[in-house]
Structures are given as structure tokens and as C-alpha cells.
Amino acid sequence: MGKILVLAEHRQGALRDISYEMMAVAPKLAEQMGGEVTVLLIGSGMDDLAAKMVAFGVNVLVIDDPLFKDFNADKYHKVLSALIDDLKPAVVMTGHTAQGVDFMPALAVEKKLPFVADAIDLEFKDGTLKATRQLYSGKVNAVLAFKPAETYLLTFREGAVEAPEASGSGSVEKVDSPLKEDLSYRKFVEYVEAEVGDVDITQSDILVAVGRGLKEDKNLPVIEELAKAIKADIAGSRAATDAGWIPHDRQVGTSGKSVKPKLYVAMGISGAFQHLAGMKGAKTVVAINKDPEAPIFTVADYAIVEDMFKIVPKLTEKLKELKG
């Protein structure tokens, strides 16, 4: 069996967590498949990052070329396409991230290879690779079996597993870029940093966060009253910020902020994994949601199954009374 080729993801000079997390997944798969892990780094000035990955006891293949100074989905696609022909890896794995989703589906179409997106678990048994992924608001798991193929393509969810401790040593091999020229039809222009608001919720001690359950922005005053009573800042899920109820810079989640308050009160938030990833640093979590199946309850310390509006006014009143 061949290589498990893992694309290490990096941005603005730093490896991203998913690169380390895949070091918990790929070696296990390599063992089951009887292969070995090769980490692929594509970029410009990759020596430091290569050293970090090699510490996981894997071989690192480096394409270090100014052509890859910035991420470009089409360039990554072309490089991986050439490497699949050349190395015939058993598996090509990337993060299910803004990078991975931007080229892996196209690569699968071009190479006519099987592809599963957003895997949270993998197993190779009796000659078949199976991937588990989530559906329907995370309430259902699906097991997908790959039909036999030369190479299996997949993206793995960020935050689904813990990164292992780095231990061991491997080798670093530099190879020339199979892509020799810049592309005319897709150009990286710039990064635009997130806007900065009046409150930095990553520094808040107490956060009151609302989601889709808020229903409309005229319901905000009761939440503001609660927040005021316990000196909390208000944050929101993606649903709440998309709807314009809460400013975008107060969005908690993968595409927003990662917060670490002492107390996080989640109201009317179902708890999509992207949201849970952003609040995993919270010390104590209170969740109020009328859906008993809401994933938010899996990370809560205190839980109330109820419509938030039947709870909040009384909660605020009682808190004011108890706190004097």
C-alpha cells in the first residue's frame, strides 16, 4: 500500500491547527492500510514549518517556490494533480477548511477519483475505506464507503480530533514544483482583516450569546437587560450575525471569534460544530434551547430545555434580586 499524503495547511507564516490534528488521523489510517504518512507543504520559505511537521515522525515533502507565496486554489489543484500521477498515493487528505473546500472537489472531478468531504472519522477495514460524516444539523451520522480506487480523496473536519504531541523524527525532502508558471485566470489580490468593533469578545469574562432562537431584533432588549444585570457582553452565532441582529465582529465560531469567557450563556443557539469550535475555551457553559436534541447541550454544564423567552425575563429579575 502506498502513501497517505496529507496537505499541511498554513496561512500568513503559521501552520493551522488542522495540520496538527491530521497527525492524529493519518498515522492511524496508514497503519490500517499498511502505508506511510507523507506530509506535503506547499509555499514559499517553508523551512520552519517543515521542521514543525517533521517532529511528528513523518516524512515531509516540501515544494518551496515563490509561486506559492499566497494560497491559490488552482495552483494547489495543479500541484496535487501532478503528485497523484507521480506518487500514486493511496489517500490524499486536506482539512475541510476554506482552503480544502476550494480545490479538492475540482481535483476529484478532474482525476475521476472518489471524494468524501468533511470526514470526522476514518477506518480502513477488509480492504474498504470508510468515512463518517455528519448530516442534518449534526443530528445524524453517515457512513460512506469508498469504492476501490487507486487514490481516495477526502477533507477532514477541523476540530474533530485533538492534535497529538509531536514525537519522533522523519525526513524532509524538497522537490521542484510541477507547476512552472503563474496562472493568468486566477490571482490572489490581498487579505482583508476582519473589522474591529467596540467590544473585543475574545477578552470578555462573561458572554451572553444568542442564535436563531432570538427570532427578530426587536427581541434584543430582554437579552440586553440580562447582559447588563450580570455585566456580560453580547455575542451571537452565525445565524444572529447574518440576520444583522448582532454585529459581525461579535460572531462566535470558526469564521468568527474564538472566545474564552469564564461564563458563556448560549440562548437559542443549536450549536453547529463551527459554533462549538469557537466557544470551546469557555470555562462554564449555560445553554437554553427549546430543542432537547440541540448539540449545544453536549458542551453545556447547565442546561434548560425551554423557549428562551420563557426563561430570560425571570432569570434577569432573580439575578438582580440575588445580587442586590
Place this chain on the structure above:
Amino acid sequence: MKMFVCIKYVPDTSEAEVKVNPDGVSVDSSRFSFDINDADNYAVEEAVLIKEAGEGEVTVLSIGPKQSDVMIRMAMAKGCDRAIRVEDDRIATHDPLMVARVLAGAIKGQECDLVLTGCMANDDWHMTTGVALAEELGVNHASMVKKVEVLDGKVKAYRELEGGLLEAVEVDLPAVLTIQTGINEPRYAPIRGIREAQKKELKVAGLDDLGIDAATVGADASMVVLEQLYIPEVESTAEFIEGEPDEKAEKLASILVKGGLV
């Protein structure tokens, strides 16, 4: 600008109980309420905004049952011009690569400068169809787009990365953009638009009508098999506070205060 906007009729399972059918590979959707997929709703709005800012025509494209016509009419009420609904039970819809191939087959042979679609479907979360569609069509793409500027012969797309960072890219047209939620404020359909939408063309087509060989988009063509669906065991270590609503609120307040949490 000739545009296509690909949309999907999806169940809202955010507050619904989901049960797996005895066949083990489908869920009981009889009690779900269905509507346009969130991100697709933003894609429709973006297509209409682009049309209104210049000139152009927007074709709605969807794979789904007759019940989804109400969603398609609503998109036309907001300003889309015509629609194609593909209905054929031979499509392996568990595999977004097969879905992308069908969408490509429905678009091929027609004038098309720009395809917009949601970056993710709320039901199956693949984030795959749009980028695969671009490759099937042999055109450029950018995914998870949070802002679009149409330039001469190309688009500048601002892709949403993790942590709120945006990556601006320029891609030549024709192109597929997968649209992220929050890019705009989807409008409500005006009454007049709803009336006009009834008169707009909604073509219903099967694979044969579109000239798509069913063998290339069915379960045999798909290289992945949906083996099993199951409800994962939910492990919650939370203390569930019980009682009447007021009691629950009071109990929570005292837990927070006594525990020194507030």
C-alpha cells in the same frame, strides 16, 4: 451577463427530531418543513443584485421534487427570469459530484457567464457541489464568497476564511462562485413579483430531456456508497434544570450566583 443560480430545497432540522428510516440510509422527512437552503437564498439575492446593477438574465436551476416549485417561484418573484427544475430519481444525490454533473449537464450548451450557488447545503454540509460544478463546466471558481465585485471580464471575489479574515481573488469569467451567508440582505418577494413569477417559464426536465446519460450520474457511477445513517449517541454531562419555566429560571439564577459565576 447570463447567470445561473443553483438552489436546493432543504428540510429545516435545526429544531426538529430526526429519525432514520428502517432502510438505514434515509431519514423520515414527513414532518420536516422545507424551504430554500440558507446560503442559496443569499445566492439568489446576489444574482438579482448583479442583474439590477447592470443588465442580464438569471436562470434558476434546481434538482428536486414538484413541492420545490414554490421555492423556485419565490426566487423568480425576487427577480430571477426563468427556471429549470430537474426531477429524476436516477440521480445519486448522496454524492455531490453526481449532483454537480447533473447541474453542469443542465447548463452546458447555454450561454453562461456566471453561476452562483450557496457554499453549503444545510442538510448534507458537503461544501462540494459548486466547486465540482466549475470543474465539470471547465470554468473558474471561488468558494465561500462574502463579497462580489463584477469587473471587466472577471470578478473580484472576497472569500471568507477562518477567523473572519477575507481573501480577495480575481477570477476570469465565466466562473462559478459559491456564496456564503451574510453577503447581502435577502429581500422579501414583492407582491407584484409574486404575481409575475407565475407567468415566468419553469421548465421541468428529466435526465433524458437534458441529454444526460443516466448511467453517468447514478449510484453505479458514484464512487462512494452511502452505507448507513445512524443517530450518534449524544453524550451530555450537563445538569439539566427541571421544573416550570419560572422555577427553571430561578434555579439557574441561584446556581449562577451561589457558584460565583456572575
